[in-house]
Amino acid sequence: MSEKKKLKNPLSLQIDPELFREASEDEKKQQVTMRESISFMKDALRRLRKNKIAMISLITIVLIALIAFIVPTFYPYTYTKQDVTAQNLAPFQYSQKEQMKIDKGFSVFPHIMGTDSLGRDYAIRVIYGTRISLLVGIFSALIVIVIGIIYGSISGYFGGKVDMVMMRIVDIIYSLPDVLIVILLSVAIKDWVSTSQSQLIARLGAGMVSIFIVFGLLYWVSMARQVRGQILSIKEQEYVLASKAIGASPARIIRKHMIPNCVSVIIIIAAMQIPSAIFTESFLSFLGLGVSVPMPSLGSLASDARTALRSYPYQLVFPALAIFLIVLSFNLLGNGLRDAFDPKLRN
Amino acid sequence: MNAKFLRYLVKRLLMALLTIFLVIAITFFVMHAIPASPFSSEKAKSDAVIAALEAKYGFDKPVIVQFFNYLGNILKGDFGLSTGWVGNTVSELIMGGFSYSARIGFTAAIIAIVFGIILGSIAALRRDKLVDKIIQVVTTALVSMPSFVMATLLLLVFALQLGWLPSLGNQPGGLILPVISLTLYPMAYVTRLQRSSMLDVLGQDYIRTARAKGVHNSKLIFKHALKNTLTPVITYAGPMMAYILTGSMVVENIFSVPGLGRLFTNSMLRTDYMMIMGVTIFLATMIILMNFLSDILYKVIDPRIDLG
Amino acid sequence: MSLLEVKDLHTSFFTSAGEVKAVNGLSFNLEKGKVLGIVGESGSGKSVTAYSILQILTHPGRIVSGSIRFRDEELVGKTDAEMREIRGNKISIIFQDPMTSLNPTFTIGNQLEEAILLHTNRNKKEAEERAIEMLRLVGISEPEKRIKQYAFELSGGMRQRVMIAMALACEPDILIADEPTTALDVTIQAQILELILDLQKKMGMAVIMITHDMGVIAQICDEVIVMYAGSVCERGTADAIFYHPCHEYTKGLMRSIPDMNDDDKKRLVPISGTPIDLLHMPPGCPFAPRCDRAMKICLKEKAKEYWVGHDQLSACWQNIKDGICSTERPEKEEEEA
Numbered sequence A: 001m002s003e004k005k006k007l008k009n010p011l012s013l014q015i016d017p018e019l020f021r022e023a024s025e026d027e028k029k030q031q032v033t034m035r036e037s038i039s040f041m042k043d044a045l046r047r048l049r050k051n052k053i054a055m056i057s058l059i060t061i062v063l064i065a066l067i068a069f070i071v072p073t074f075y076p077y078t079y080t081k082q083d084v085t086a087q088n089l090a091p092f093q094y095s096q097k098e099q100m101k102i103d104k105g106f107s108v109f110p111h112i113m114g115t116d117s118l119g120r121d122y123a124i125r126v127i128y129g130t131r132i133s134l135l136v137g138i139f140s141a142l143i144v145i146v147i148g149i150i151y152g153s154i155s156g157y158f159g160g161k162v163d164m165v166m167m168r169i170v171d172i173i174y175s176l177p178d179v180l181i182v183i184l185l186s187v188a189i190k191d192w193v194s195t196s197q198s199q200l201i202a203r204l205g206a207g208m209v210s211i212f213i214v215f216g217l218l219y220w221v222s223m224a225r226q227v228r229g230q231i232l233s234i235k236e237q238e239y240v241l242a243s244k245a246i247g248a249s250p251a252r253i254i255r256k257h258m259i260p261n262c263v264s265v266i267i268i269i270a271a272m273q274i275p276s277a278i279f280t281e282s283f284l285s286f287l288g289l290g291v292s293v294p295m296p297s298l299g300s301l302a303s304d305a306r307t308a309l310r311s312y313p314y315q316l317v318f319p320a321l322a323i324f325l326i327v328l329s330f331n332l333l334g335n336g337l338r339d340a341f342d343p344k345l346r347n
Numbered sequence B: 001m002n003a004k005f006l007r008y009l010v011k012r013l014l015m016a017l018l019t020i021f022l023v024i025a026i027t028f029f030v031m032h033a034i035p036a037s038p039f040s041s042e043k044a045k046s047d048a049v050i051a052a053l054e055a056k057y058g059f060d061k062p063v064i065v066q067f068f069n070y071l072g073n074i075l076k077g078d079f080g081l082s083t084g085w086v087g088n089t090v091s092e093l094i095m096g097g098f099s100y101s102a103r104i105g106f107t108a109a110i111i112a113i114v115f116g117i118i119l120g121s122i123a124a125l126r127r128d129k130l131v132d133k134i135i136q137v138v139t140t141a142l143v144s145m146p147s148f149v150m151a152t153l154l155l156l157v158f159a160l161q162l163g164w165l166p167s168l169g170n171q172p173g174g175l176i177l178p179v180i181s182l183t184l185y186p187m188a189y190v191t192r193l194q195r196s197s198m199l200d201v202l203g204q205d206y207i208r209t210a211r212a213k214g215v216h217n218s219k220l221i222f223k224h225a226l227k228n229t230l231t232p233v234i235t236y237a238g239p240m241m242a243y244i245l246t247g248s249m250v251v252e253n254i255f256s257v258p259g260l261g262r263l264f265t266n267s268m269l270r271t272d273y274m275m276i277m278g279v280t281i282f283l284a285t286m287i288i289l290m291n292f293l294s295d296i297l298y299k300v301i302d303p304r305i306d307l308g
Numbered sequence C: 001m002s003l004l005e006v007k008d009l010h011t012s013f014f015t016s017a018g019e020v021k022a023v024n025g026l027s028f029n030l031e032k033g034k035v036l037g038i039v040g041e042s043g044s045g046k047s048v049t050a051y052s053i054l055q056i057l058t059h060p061g062r063i064v065s066g067s068i069r070f071r072d073e074e075l076v077g078k079t080d081a082e083m084r085e086i087r088g089n090k091i092s093i094i095f096q097d098p099m100t101s102l103n104p105t106f107t108i109g110n111q112l113e114e115a116i117l118l119h120t121n122r123n124k125k126e127a128e129e130r131a132i133e134m135l136r137l138v139g140i141s142e143p144e145k146r147i148k149q150y151a152f153e154l155s156g157g158m159r160q161r162v163m164i165a166m167a168l169a170c171e172p173d174i175l176i177a178d179e180p181t182t183a184l185d186v187t188i189q190a191q192i193l194e195l196i197l198d199l200q201k202k203m204g205m206a207v208i209m210i211t212h213d214m215g216v217i218a219q220i221c222d223e224v225i226v227m228y229a230g231s232v233c234e235r236g237t238a239d240a241i242f243y244h245p246c247h248e249y250t251k252g253l254m255r256s257i258p259d260m261n262d263d264d265k266k267r268l269v270p271i272s273g274t275p276i277d278l279l280h281m282p283p284g285c286p287f288a289p290r291c292d293r294a295m296k297i298c299l300k301e302k303a304k305e306y307w308v309g310h311d312q313l314s315a316c317w318q319n320i321k322d323g324i325c326s327t328e329r330p331e332k333e334e335e336e337a
Helices: A025-031 A040-050 A052-074 A096-104 A122-158 A160-175 A178-194 A199-219 A221-235 A238-245 A250-287 A298-305 A314-341 B003-032 B047-057 B063-075 B090-125 B130-143 B147-161 B176-202 B205-213 B217-229 B231-254 B260-269 B273-301 C046-054 C080-086 C108-119 C124-137 C156-168 C186-203 C214-220 C238-243 C248-255 C296-300 C317-322
Strands: C004-015 C018-030 C035-039 C061-070 C091-094 C174-178 C206-211 C223-228 C231-237 C306-309 C312-314
Touching: A025 C296, A040 A052, A040 A314, A052 A122, A052 A314, A122 A160, A122 A199, A122 A221, A122 A250, A122 A298, A122 A314, A160 A221, A160 B003, A178 A199, A178 A250, A178 B003, A178 B231, A178 B273, A199 A221, A199 A250, A221 A250, A250 A298, A250 A314, A250 B147, A250 B231, A298 A314, A298 B147, A314 B130, A314 B147, B003 B063, B003 B273, B090 B130, B090 B176, B090 B217, B090 B231, B090 B260, B090 B273, B130 B176, B147 B176, B147 B231, B176 B217, B176 B231, B205 B217, B205 C091, B205 C108, B205 C156, B217 B231, B231 B260, B231 B273, B260 B273, C004 C046, C018 C046, C018 C061, C018 C231, C035 C046, C035 C214, C046 C061, C046 C091, C046 C174, C046 C206, C091 C156, C108 C124, C108 C156, C124 C156, C156 C186, C174 C186, C186 C206, C186 C214, C206 C214, C214 C238, C223 C238, C223 C248, C231 C238, C231 C248, C296 C317, C306 C317
Parallel strands: C035 C206, C035 C223, C091 C174, C174 C206
Antiparallel strands: C004 C018, C004 C061, C223 C231, C231 C312, C306 C312
């Protein structure tokens, strides 16, 4: 070997020799910001919380719900009380009679949204209408979730012929025009509902009952399809085989292993179902097929406002704004949920 | 085309026919289940009409027979006589109304699809820039607004307050506001679908290859990407039609357009059951046909997809 | 002046989770007619480097700073229109998965001709002839039939040949091959590599071969850059890197490859730890947390690159400590007897 020439050693740099001691495991670990392995759900929720728009929407929905369900308990006006002296008041306007009372020293709670053509306080009617919308949304979602999950998981789990038949049925149901059938049903059961023995049914009105029936019969299909899809892919996973091997029953496997993995899909679809149901309800009410008078619905309020549109436009604006706000919040929340739970984080 | 495609076409056609049949059956039996006799209402109907209907549909015969009578008549194009507009057959009235509704509906549909695709593509191409953000905000808002609210607001602002456009459908230019009311939601929806689809396709490897070859951006879009982005929009065509047709019920009402939708709502008021059934079946058939067409179109555009 | 000079390139992806620093201060030169290998694990920034050169980074990626000079012309800062002149024409790239990289709805002839028509003055007929010629060149039989076929009608190896044909149709100065054989069967791998080498010699172009497979490096590369977390650990001729790796990371890579000549009982030593999180880069050497011989200074500061041989540079504090580094290029050692 030839003699090595003297290398220009970079160690001639002034570096503390102490630094050339071996680094300990701890020191190395500190450098690594190891992502704690958090569960999928926690990770998704964390992402959701970071999403400002989704959080604002969630807060808005909660606020709206609080207003809709709590305010009427202490609000000074009811949604049925008519007052012919206080018709069509503008927001914050007082009727002559009310003005006189104030002059005398009594306090009269202002009509925040004015009054309608029968002198009923508009704000409380909008609030009740909101309540109806929210209830429809929630119950529809519940129906869809329950039926959709059961149907989808049975179909997905058992597969084969069972799955084929069940999915065929789903295909057929899917192609039926849902809104038309809802309308049809509403018309058909209108009389039956208003003369019904059950107070609940009579109060709900033909539209609502039809909505719930149709949701129960038709709207669960997309949920069923998604759940089935998820189940099919989970079925192949090894932990399911392991479960089977130790003798777990189908119900137990479905319940314990499969459904929790579908949760993200379920939540997303349910969230998107709610605005759809609210749309349909307000549409029906607008047509006069919804809740029975005098219970207000945002749709019927909008419809009633048409006659006085030129003179009292606010009677349209308030319920319109309410629907818009509710649906928008649910849509944005749904988008946020989808982004949070979808591991591909697209767009 | 080839045999596989034909098999698919036939299968879809049979499915569509089956669904139509189901709709007719559901409509018939639901209507029939109404406790009140189909001919009792506040308005007095001429006895002659009632008698004619009874003879035709044999209300004394068992339900199933009535159903097949009805079905048979429909297939001949006979939807019965209207009791709300005495002297007219249901089919005449439907055809009359359809000419208006078709004009509004198809215009709205085409505008929604064309503009939706354009806007959605622009948003995808200028991703995260101002244009995209504006489009996203506006479409999110529009998608949260049901057609009847939109229609009434438009009526308020443009017809009543500003007076720019007429408020009644049969005035000149009177169809503009109804079309706008019906097209805004679907257009917003298509825009969002298209944006999402376009972003997906633009992320594909073969687009990356084309870009690496030096292909110009616009060519990239039109030649390479566009065809592959259209699938979700086509799939939406069916539900869009359903939305427009049902939406037209209120919109026609609001703008007093003498179309099918208004016919339907009025027939509900007049409890004209033959009319209600006829219109329901007609509208449903339109929707189902639209779904069928979009299924076929979907296959034509992308021959790769498995014809399950 | 080299054909391609990359100086201190920094490329990051600005995601909603933060800035992902994919390339951190990369520099290298590519000479005409040479084959340069870039080797590293997934996430080392190899592909991002290639995309940065051609500026085909996907959203939200961006070149943050640095210079890329091609034939003494600065590429960073060029408009998209200007880059289009270069893409597929002067600098071409072939990708890892030929199935998804070819448009499924066009014939391969169409795609080949597109490349040709874009950058040369040929008409359609001439372009078609050239396409057939290129297919023949890459060893595809019956090219006249093939140009009418679709991507899914060809085998994996053939598709990759088509990709190569497409990339070379305009006789580029540089071919960038991004893991061209990873998606192929082992037997086909060898064929494709040979083809690339063959064409490289014939056309005299420079090649950047990006791979994580040391075997590929051994087969066709003149020089090698070993990357980790967006920076260079070690660079040198293929021989130098293989026979005396200096950087601890390179040594780790070598230890984890099975060698036919090894004793049956020799254990493969994998590199411990998990790949680095590019969102949260530590201040020192990115490999330090996983390095068995890491020192305190490794965690604090990144080592600069120094010569460790006539044809080799390494950026490792361990080398500096062991005294094998030099700030000047050492003389070539005489051949051992």
